[in-house]
Amino acid sequence: MSLTLLAVGLVPSYAFWLACVVMLISGLMNSFVNGSFNAFFQSLIAPEMQGRVFSLMGSMMQVLALTGFLLIGPLTEWIGIQTVFVGAGVCAVLISSSMLLMPPIHQIEDQKAEDEPVLSDAALVTP
Numbered sequence: 001m002s003l004t005l006l007a008v009g010l011v012p013s014y015a016f017w018l019a020c021v022v023m024l025i026s027g028l029m030n031s032f033v034n035g036s037f038n039a040f041f042q043s044l045i046a047p048e049m050q051g052r053v054f055s056l057m058g059s060m061m062q063v064l065a066l067t068g069f070l071l072i073g074p075l076t077e078w079i080g081i082q083t084v085f086v087g088a089g090v091c092a093v094l095i096s097s098s099m100l101l102m103p104p105i106h107q108i109e110d111q112k113a114e115d116e117p118v119l120s121d122a123a124l125v126t127p
Helices: 002-010 013-044 047-079 081-101 108-112
Strands: none
Touching: 002 013, 002 081, 013 047, 047 081
């Protein structure tokens, strides 16, 4: 999906239809990513904690989206929409590529194999 951000920024202004096709591909990919993301966290988090965790994650995403909207408007006026898309694409590619270099990310599936979920009510009780 990060490559589609970069691709939209590189599409020339006369090929708006191509940018629309790239964004359609991005939207289709988004459904696969979000589905996998939610399924992974449902398997990792105890059922009695899922409502709390997912509501907190949803709230955080909404706050970050609003913050992004507030910042990106003036930035777009200042440097242009294509530059914003290219910059966002480069940042997203760098962040997602850096995940390949993090061993804990490679081993995250091993945490699921344990009997007790990583996040449960027992984890909230402090001795």
